Amino acid sequence: MSSSAQVSPEQFVDAMRVEMEAHLQQVMRAVNAAPDGEWLSGSEEQVRDLSAEFRRQVFEKAMQMRIDAAEAAFPPSTRSDDRQAVGE
Numbered sequence: 001m002s003s004s005a006q007v008s009p010e011q012f013v014d015a016m017r018v019e020m021e022a023h024l025q026q027v028m029r030a031v032n033a034a035p036d037g038e039w040l041s042g043s044e045e046q047v048r049d050l051s052a053e054f055r056r057q058v059f060e061k062a063m064q065m066r067i068d069a070a071e072a073a074f075p076p077s078t079r080s081d082d083r084q085a086v087g088e
Contacts, residue, residue: 005070007062016061023054 013020027047034042 005066005073007065007069012062012065015065016058019054019057019061023050026050 027050030043030046030050031039034040
């Protein structure tokens with residue numbers, strides 16, 4: 001792929017901002033919901049699961065944005081007028 005098919009990190013951050021903020025809020029909610037004296041054991045598994053899902057979303061979005069950029073880099077195909085009409 002050519003460098004023109006790349007996505008700037010800034011574009012990616014902008015595209016993921018809502019999801020990132022939602023993830024961070026969910027992490028803090030999980031930690032806050034853990035019982036006193038059990039903050040680590042009471043939130044670690046939930047935060048791990050939330051982070052695994054977010055990691056999947058991040059990679060999926062990054063790949064899709066790169067694919068979209070690569071597709072946009074190709075010129076549109078032109079219709080060939082050299083074809084004979086059907087039935088000729």
